[in-house]
Amino acid sequence: MKQPSGFIHPDFPHHVCKLAKAIYGLKQAPRAWFHRFSTFLLSHGFICSKSDASMFIHRSSSGILILLLYVDDIILTGNHSSLLNRFISLFSRQFAMKDLGDLHYFLGVQAVCSSHGLHLSQQKYISDLLLKFHIHTCKPVRTPIAFHSSVSLMDGELLSDPSEYRNMVGALQYLTMTRPDIAYAVNVVSQFMHAPRTTHLHCVKRIFKNLQGTLKYGLFLRASSSISMVVAYSDVDWAGCPDSWRSTIGFAVFLGSNLISWRAKKQPTVSRSSTEAEYSAIAYTVDETS
Known part of the structure; x- marks a missing residue:
């Protein structure tokens, strides 16, 4: 870190520069770690998800793997145990990691697995x-x-x-x-x-x-081996805001019987009728499912 060009103050303390460099280094460390880890994943057949930059997917004839990264916390799941074990061993050789076994707690979310599914x-x-x-x-x-x-x-x-x-x-x-x-x-x-x-x-x-x-x-996510249909529901509170008279839309998207996406959001403009508000809510919901 340097003082602005053309402005050199003799009393500018040297330790402030050192502190600024240290803070800058701390801010850049997570980015450097993510770049290194993501580069390793991409080089071994993983693809970064378009909807979540922290999720990586690996598809092959042996099965599918899904990895979720949050700083130094990692969730790895898949549909074939031997494929999981192979990649866990590969990660352990490249990075200093510890396998904590089945998922129980992650970032404040408790996970309870049963024969019927997963409760979060x-x-x-x-x-x-x-x-x-x-x-x-x-x-x-x-x-x-x-x-x-x-x-x-x-x-x-x-x-x-x-x-x-x-x-x-x-x-x-x-x-x-x-x-x-x-x-x-x-x-x-x-x-x-x-x-x-x-x-x-x-x-x-x-x-x-x-x-x-x-x-x-x-949330309870039911286990199912069959391909399920995506079903979406939407609703709107027309002109529900007493200050701006804007409507609030809500939607819920299900994959089979599992709720996978939901949101409540105030519309950016005022709808002149409940029909207009409903159409806007439907358009927003369809966009979420695409």
Whole structure:
């Protein structure tokens, strides 16, 4: 790191340059590691997924392998045990790795495997959040958001310290990975991050109260050897936002009986009719399935 061209200040401390170089090196280390690991995968027949840059797929006459990389945490799965063992041995010779066996816990997601399929949940993550935000003793509620609830930007008084609200909503956004039932409610409270108010905080706490009574909820992926059909559902809350009158769309995509994709999203423009909003929701859902 150097000072700007044409500006040399004699009092500029030398240790600041050293610190800046160290920080720059730390930021570049994950990128260098990913480049090295991905180059190794690509050279051994893996293909990077177009939908996720951290997922790599290997197809051959022996079977299929799917690898997911997050920094130095790796998930490797496939449909043939000998193929899995061969590639695990190959990775171990090239990198310093440890095989932890069957998947049980990954980035806050618990995985419980059975003969019927795989159950994914974030039970421990939710329990830790309830303790962190002191909501573990509250009475659970049945729904994450009140029926026909309409929350405005100006409802309630401004919070003196919005940091707790932002931390709570940020934690909830990570929970939508395995909890599609709270996706719409989290979408609503995420719209007030810039200026949260007391009413908005009550909505966030309601979501946590709902989570307290549904700790074991999650996604169940059923095992199936047959090729399944992709089925998608969409819906729209027409002009549901009291501030912008924009609609919120929601969709769920199933591969057979397994839910594989879902989202709640506010439309970028105002729909003049419920029919227009529905068509827009369908177009967005079809685009997700392509």
